[in-house]
Structures are given as C-alpha cells and as structure tokens.
Amino acid sequence: MIDEDGCNLTHDLLMPTLLFAALGGMTWAVRGCSGFGAVAGCIFAGVMWGAAWWYLAHDPQQEQSRRYASGWIVLAVTLGIGLSGNRGWMQWPSFFEGQLLTNAGKGQFVPIPKIYGFLWLFIAGVPWAGLGACALAWCGSARETRVWHWALRIGCGVGAAELARYLIKTHPEHFLPLYASLEHQYHDRRANPNLQRLVGDCTSALVHMGYYLGFLGFELLRRDWKNIVLILTVGLVNGAGWALCQNWKWANALWGSGTFNFWRCWESSGGISIGVAYGLAYFLVNRRMSEREQDVRAAQRTSEPPKIEWLAIYLGLTYFVGQFFRPQLDGWGTAYFTAVAIFGVAYTLANRGNDDHGQDPDSQRWGLYLGLLTGLGLSLRNGLKGWFNIYRGNENYWSGVLWKYLGPTYLVLLILFGLWILLMPTPRNSRRDVFPHVYALIWLVLIVQNAIAQLITGPHSQWPETAFAIYYALLFAITAVIVIHFHANKSREAAQASSYR
Numbered sequence: 001m002i003d004e005d006g007c008n009l010t011h012d013l014l015m016p017t018l019l020f021a022a023l024g025g026m027t028w029a030v031r032g033c034s035g036f037g038a039v040a041g042c043i044f045a046g047v048m049w050g051a052a053w054w055y056l057a058h059d060p061q062q063e064q065s066r067r068y069a070s071g072w073i074v075l076a077v078t079l080g081i082g083l084s085g086n087r088g089w090m091q092w093p094s095f096f097e098g099q100l101l102t103n104a105g106k107g108q109f110v111p112i113p114k115i116y117g118f119l120w121l122f123i124a125g126v127p128w129a130g131l132g133a134c135a136l137a138w139c140g141s142a143r144e145t146r147v148w149h150w151a152l153r154i155g156c157g158v159g160a161a162e163l164a165r166y167l168i169k170t171h172p173e174h175f176l177p178l179y180a181s182l183e184h185q186y187h188d189r190r191a192n193p194n195l196q197r198l199v200g201d202c203t204s205a206l207v208h209m210g211y212y213l214g215f216l217g218f219e220l221l222r223r224d225w226k227n228i229v230l231i232l233t234v235g236l237v238n239g240a241g242w243a244l245c246q247n248w249k250w251a252n253a254l255w256g257s258g259t260f261n262f263w264r265c266w267e268s269s270g271g272i273s274i275g276v277a278y279g280l281a282y283f284l285v286n287r288r289m290s291e292r293e294q295d296v297r298a299a300q301r302t303s304e305p306p307k308i309e310w311l312a313i314y315l316g317l318t319y320f321v322g323q324f325f326r327p328q329l330d331g332w333g334t335a336y337f338t339a340v341a342i343f344g345v346a347y348t349l350a351n352r353g354n355d356d357h358g359q360d361p362d363s364q365r366w367g368l369y370l371g372l373l374t375g376l377g378l379s380l381r382n383g384l385k386g387w388f389n390i391y392r393g394n395e396n397y398w399s400g401v402l403w404k405y406l407g408p409t410y411l412v413l414l415i416l417f418g419l420w421i422l423l424m425p426t427p428r429n430s431r432r433d434v435f436p437h438v439y440a441l442i443w444l445v446l447i448v449q450n451a452i453a454q455l456i457t458g459p460h461s462q463w464p465e466t467a468f469a470i471y472y473a474l475l476f477a478i479t480a481v482i483v484i485h486f487h488a489n490k491s492r493e494a495a496q497a498s499s500y501r
Contacts, residue, residue: 011489012287015482016056017279021272022478023048028271029264029468030453031085035386035395039328040378042085043078045271046132047375048449049278050077052479053136054368055442056486057286060433060494062361065288067226068140071364071435075371080135083211083324084128087204091197092120093266100177101194102185108192116177118243124205125242127212129274130235133281134215137227147312153218154320160214164206176202226285233281234274241273264468307348314344328378330399332407339411340370343418350422361426361434368435369417376448377410383452390458439487446483450476 027048031041050073057069064070094101095117099109134157138145145153168175172186176199179186189196212235219227245266318341326333343366381402388398426434435441450472457469 013279013283015485016282017276019052019056019275019479019482020049020279020282021275022475022482023052024271024273024275025268026271026453026472026475027449028274029268029472030456031271032263032267033386033456034389035382035384035456038087039082039085039325040382043082043328043375044379044382044449044452045274046078046081047074047371047379048445049081049132049275050074050136050371050375051442051445053077053278053282053286055438055483056282058435058438060436060438060490062431062434065294066286067142067289067293068136068230068286070139070367072139072367072371073136075367075374076135076139077132078371078375079321079325080132081129082328084131084208086324087124087208088197088201089121089124089205091194091201092117092124095120095177100182100198102182102192104194110178110182112178120177120202120205121243121245122239123209124201125270125273126235126239127205127208128242129238129277130212130231131208131215133231133234133278134212137219137224137230141222141227142224143222145313147309147316149222150313150316152221153215154316156218156221157211157214160217161207161210164210165203168203168206172199175206230281230285233284234277237277237280238274241276242270245269245273264464268471311344311348315341318344330403330407332403332411335411336414339414339418343422346418346422350425362421364434365421365426366418368441370414372441372445373410373413373417376445377406377413379449379452381406383455386456390456442483446476446479 024045027045028041030036031045033041036044054069054071054073057064057066057073059065059069091101094109095112096114098111098114100112100116102108102110138153173179173183176186182195185192186195186199212231216228216231216235219231318337322333322337326337329336347362347366384402385395385399388402389395392398453472454469457472458465460466460469
C-alpha cells in the first residue's frame with residue numbers, strides 16, 4: 001500500500017502503530033498491578049515505548065536518516081511517561097455512570113452529567129501521553145538549544161504548571177465539577193472523602209496539562225513545526241482515546257463484576273490509545289529526512305555549544321529529573337544521580353560532550369544504556385516486589401530486601417557503563433553502527449517486560465488473571481512478529497547500502 005509520495009503505509013504507518021498499541025495493551029494493564037502503579041507503572045510502560053521507537057528509527061550505520069533516532073529517546077520517553085504517572089484518576093470513571101461520589105464507603109453520591117467524564121478523561125489523557133512526547137521532541141530539535149534555550153524551555157513548563165495550580169486553588173468554581181452546588185461539601189472533607197480525592201486528581205491533571213502546554217508553547221515560540229506536530233498528535237489523540245475508552249463501564253452489566261476486571265480492561269485500552277497516538281506521531285514526523293533536513297542538521301553540528309555549556313545543560317537536566325524521580329530509587333537516588341553527574345564532568349574533561357542533540361556517538365551510548373538500566377532495572381525490582389506481594393505477602397519487607405541487593409548492583413552497572421564509554425570511545429571518523437547489537441537489545445526489553453507481566457499476573461486459580469496471562473502472550477506474539485519483520489527489512493537495507501559502497 002503506497003501513497004502518492006512513495007510512502008509504504010503498511011510499513012510506515014500500520015505496523016509501527018500496531019506495535020506501539022500492542023505494547024501499550026500489555027504494559028498499561030500491568031501498570032495498575034501489584035508492585036507497580038503511579039510512577040513505577042508508567043516507567044514500566046515508558047521504557048517499552050521508548051525502546052520500540054528507538055529500534056524502529058535506528059539505522060544500522062552511524063549517520064541516521066530519521067530526525068528522532070537518538071539513543072537518548074529511551075531515557076526521555078521512560079522519564080516523560082513516568083512523570084505523568086505522578087497523579088490519580090480513579091474519581092472520574094463514576095462520572096460515566098452519572099455519579100459524582102462524595103463518600104464511596106457509605107455509597108453516597110450526587111448526580112452529574114456524563115459529559116464531565118469525557119471532559120476530565122480528555123484533560124487527563126492529553127498530558128499523560130503528551131509529556132513523554134515533549135521529552136521525545138527534545139531529542140530531535142531542529143535548531144541548536146543553548147543553555148538559555150533550555151532554561152526558557154523548562155521555565156515555560158514549570159511556569160505554566162504553577163499558573164494552573166494557582167488558578168484552580170484561587171478559582172475552584174471554574175474548574176471543580178459542580179462546585180457551585182457542592183461548595184459546602186467540598187470544604188467538609190471529613191464527611192466527603194471522595195471530594196477531597198477529586199480535588200487532588202483535578203489539580204494534578206491541570207498542573208500536568210500546564211507542563212504540557214508550557215513545553216508546547218516553547219516549541220511554538222521556536223517555530224519547530226515537527227516538534228509541535230509530534231507533541232500535539234500524541235496529546236490530542238490520546239485525550240480523545242481516553243475519553244472514549246471509558247465505555248468499558250457497560251461490561252460489568254453484560255458479564256457480571258465477578259468475572260470481569262473493569263480496571264485492568266480500562267488500563268489496557270488506555271495503553272492501546274497511547275500506543276496508537278505514538279504510532280500516528282511516528283508516521284507524521286519520523287519518516288526519512290529530506291535532503292534539505294539532512295543539510296540543516298549537518299550545518300547544525302558545525303555550531304555546537306561550547307563544552308562547558310553542554311555540561312551545564314547536562315547537569316541542569318540531571319538535577320531537574322532527580323527532583324522528581326529520586327523517591328523511586330528508595331534511598332539510592334543520591335548515589336545514582338551523583339554518578340550520573342560525575343560521568344558528565346568526566347566526559348567533558350575527556351574533550352567530548354559538546355553535541356547539543358545527542359548525535360555524538362558516545363553521548364548516545366550513554367543515553368541508551370542509562371535509559372535501559374533505569375527502565376528495566378526499576379521494572380524488574382517492582383515486578384519482583386509485586387510477585388512477593390501476591391504469593392508471600394508483606395510487600396514492605398520484601399521491598400527492602402530487594403533494594404538491599406539490587407540497589408548496589410544497579411549502581412555498579414551504572415559505573416561500569418560509564419567507565420566503558422570513557423575508556424573505550426567510538427572513533428570519531430568511523431561510519432560503523434554505534435549499536436551493532438540493536439536487535440538483541442530490543443529483544444532484551446521485550447522478554448524482560450513480558451516475563452514481568454506474566455510473573456505478577458496471578459494467581460491462575462482466578463479466571464480473570466489467567467485470561468490476562470493469555471492476552472499478554474498473544475500481544476507478545478504480535479510484537480515479536482513485527483520486530484522480526486523490521487529486523488529483516490533493516491538487514492536488507494544494510495546489505496544494499498554495503499553493496500553500493
């Protein structure tokens with residue numbers, strides 16, 4: 001299926017979208033399972049989508065033909081999606097049944113138009129997927145990004161988020177559902193605990209929307225149109241998808257709540273929605289660059305920022321990320337982020353680290369392995385914690401035991417990766433592929449994440465759990481076939497390029 005521009009729609013649109021959707025169907029369902037939830041569950045999903053995007057975009061040579069193909073993409077999407085998980089959403093689904101819960105424990109609610117359910121799931125869905133797209137866009141900016149650009153970019157996001165927080169706090173009547181008629185109940189939080197949770201969920205959703213719009217606003221100021229299309233596509237498509245996916249509410253009445261897991265089905269369909277959004281965005285912005293785009297990027301590399309400026313950007317982003325994600329490392333955060341910062345200093349002193357967009361081969365190596373270690377490392381730890389919680393109980397005890405061994409293991413691996421890159425740099429004039437084992441790496445991610453999904457889906461004496469285990473296996477088969485297809489295609493293209501040389 002070829003369009004008028006010579007684009008193969010099956011290969012460039014349908015298969016990537018199916019891959020992202022299948023990965024989302026599994027990872028987002030796992031997101032709400034034992035051991036995960038919130039940020040931890042979003043990191044589990046983010047590393048899958050980030051690795052899949054990078055794998056599809058990567059060419060088996062050092063010079064890349066697609067704009068968004070940096071090794072930093074895995075870390076960017078992992079952390080961007082992870083940040084979006086730092087909030088709740090469970091107070092809105094009841095809106096689709098015409099109920100605004102005030103005290104669920106006592107069965108108390110007030111009637112509410114169902115349109116509020118669509119509205120708030122849209123508001124929640126836009127940044128839940130869109131923040132990952134913002135971070136992904138930063139890995140392929142069309143123009144150089146100096147220190148003051150980065151300060152303005154982050155400032156736009158933080159400023160818009162704080163403005164949103166201020167507005168809902170000072171003018172709740174314009175944001176909180178039915179505030180005019182329920183103002184007294186909103187203030188009586190002891191008698192109306194669900195309203196208190198609703199305030200928290202709505203506030204967090206608007207704050208995250210502020211981050212999303214602020215980051216998007218910076219790209220509008222710079223007129224970076226592909227970044228704008230990427231961020232808008234992912235956000236708007238998933239906002240609409242999340243609003244529509246709440247139709248799972250009818251399933252309890254059809255099959256009965258005893259045999260149907262509404263929450264898991266909703267989570268899975270929400271993940272499929274995010275996957276479709278990223279698949280469409282991949283098609284729109286990440287096809288092979290034109291000669292003009294390649295010339296612009298080549299010229300860009302002749303005006304890279306000074307090394308000390310690269311270091312300032314690197315350390316600034318490390319600090320910014322650390323403020324959000326240090327709690328996920330359960331006491332190991334300070335050591336982990338200190339090691340990341342020290343690598344940046346050593347990298348700069350080694351007369352490297354001056355590439356603004358991560359095209360420097362060793363910068364890409366560091367970004368990729370940092371992303372894989374962060375995403376897979378945390379996923380493995382949380383998956384094991386979930387398994388112990390299901391089959392052994394006492395989750396807090398086993399969480400401490402796991403960190404006792406995995407914490408130092410991950411830190412040692414991080415240091416070894418850094419030393420490997422510093423002591424064995426890639427030759428600057430080499431045209432070889434920086435990642436010769438890219439096929440093995442994508443299989444590593446697929447196998448580890450799917451194994452974790454099976455590990456925490458149980459016990460199998462319960463049919464809904466067994467059904468999801470089978471569902472995950474089917475999704476794994478779909479993703480495996482697509483990955484094999486793209487590997488064959490990449491191998492064929494590499495052979496043709498080699499014969500031309």
